[in-house]
Amino acid sequence: MDFQKNRPIVCVQGLGFVGMAMAIAVADAKNKSGEPFYNVIGVDLPNEVGLDKINSINNGELPLVSNDEDLLAAFNRVMAQGNLKATSDPKVYGSASIVVVDIHLDVIELEDGTHSASFGGFRKALQTVGEEVQPGTLILVETTVPPGTCEKVVVPEFNAAMAARGYDEDSLLIAHSYERVMPGKEYYKSIVKFWRVYSGATDAAAEAAEAFLSKVIDVQNFPLTRLHSTTASETAKVLENSYRAANIALIQEWGAFAEAVGVDLFQVLDAIRVRPTHNNIRQPGFGVGGYCLTKDPHFVDIGARELFDIPDMDFSFCKLAMAANKKMPLTALHKVKKQLGGNLTGKTILLLGVSYRQDVGDTRYSPSEPFVVTAENEGATVICHDPLVDFWEELERPVFMDIPSLKGIDAVVFAVQHKEYQELDIVEWVKTNDLVLLDANNVLTQNQVFEIAKHDLNIEFIGKGIK
Ligand SMILES: NC(=O)c1ccc[n+]([C@@H]2O[C@H](COP(=O)([O-])OP(=O)(O)OC[C@H]3O[C@@H](n4cnc5c(N)ncnc54)[C@H](O)[C@@H]3O)[C@@H](O)[C@H]2O)c1
Secondary structure (H helix, E strand, O other): OOOOOOOOEEEEEOOOHHHHHHHHHHHHOEOOOOOEOOEEEEEOOOOHHHHHHHHHHHOOOOOOOOOOHHHHHHHHHHHHHOOEEEEOOHHHHHHOOEEEEOOOOOEEEOOOOOEEEOHHHHHHHHHHHHOOOOOOOEEEEOOOOOOOHHHHHHHHHHHHHHHHOOOOOOOOEEEEOOOOOOOOOOOOHHHHOOOOEEEEOOHHHHHHHHHHHHHHOOOOOOOOEEOOOHHHHHHHHHHHHHHHHHHHHHHHHHHHHHHHHOOEHHHHHHHHHOOHHHOOOOOOOOOOOOOOOOOHHHHHHHHHHHHOOOOOOOOHHHHHHHHHHHHHHHHHHHHHHHHOOOOOOOOEEEEEOOOOOOOOOOOOOOOHHHHHHHHHHOOOEEEEEOOOOOEEOOOOEEOEOOOOOOOOOOEEEEOOOOHHHHOOOHHHHHOOOOOEEEEOOOOOOHHHHHHHHHOOOEEEEOOEOOO
């Protein structure tokens, strides 16, 4: 692959939400004289979706929807510099000094109710790299994986691939550093101006990872943390997300209590957050979605059983949290059904928000999905709106991007805190109290709620009781 200037090459394997942004960040990294450190090649699969991303990049178009101006500006800079290209040809790994692994690793539910990970595809992806890379290359795994994966899967796979080509074992530098990227308004900053944890399979690998990350991330203001083993840094990622999932799950039962006894739990939580030890307590809502919190808490159990052969650890908090979070959108549906008299047949619901969180257009594992599927199974029609989604891939249906009229609508459910909903003049829009409203995610502002109460509209809330 031709670049105008000769620089060390970084290949980023996987051009998804993480790899795409990381590839831009690496290409945008510059020395004190403003000269880019690297030429970057993004690699994805030669299927329809992968080729679309590759062609977009090579045509100068960002292959994802984002409202983060920093990310768009960085993409335009690297396109002007000409140091980011994309391909599906694995041969390019042979030219790399560094390979960053940003592919997915899914959790699979087995017939007996236990969970496993899609290690087959993951191993295959590592093998394509192992068939091409040169000894001495840094392989930085950023994919979220069960603890033990680098030690028990990644290192053995690369050793076998290198041995098959006549190279010594441990001729590659294998390291782990997990992403904390947050697609949304701070997408780009969440990579280049955010703290990172890393580790190496060997000291030399850890040193190489530190040197690389220090060029891409603002480590003066966001220092790196080195952990003593790859299993430790893999554990850190999985525990971080399990903690958040459990924090959310805990609050759900308090939300239900608040609704039952006429308390506004959001005010209660604001009062608690004043205490610095409790300032990240979560809040009730519509559900937990996205690719990470819906799968990562399973990884500790998978790592223990499948990688460390420890079959008897229960991880009941993680399991309970995952089950509680999965139920959340159905709790909202149950509530709206009750508001509609206990029967959804023939009713039309307008669902406001189908992405998994505000300011992102990502619908993977969105809690809106089970809400819609269950409502329709119970005889309702659901009309969907989202300012950032025009087509909902998972449910294969178009989505309104302009807020529709309420003609024929029986219930409106506010599911995602998109700013468009907070700017609505609800009273003017709704006009009548013939339909019911459910704020399922603390979407409406105090002023909107005040106006709704003043006009006696029929509204209920998740996490707030009305007395
Ligand atoms: N999305 C997030 O907000 C986020 C945040 C932190 C960490 N993570 C983690 O980062 C990893 C990637 O997440 P994502 O959201 O970018 O996933 P994604 O599904 O959007 O992207 C993965 C990409 O890898 C590609 N791919 C798969 N196998 C490949 C192969 N053999 N060669 C080349 N490309 C291949 C896929 O085609 C896809 O484009 C996951 O482990 C995820 O848990 C994600």
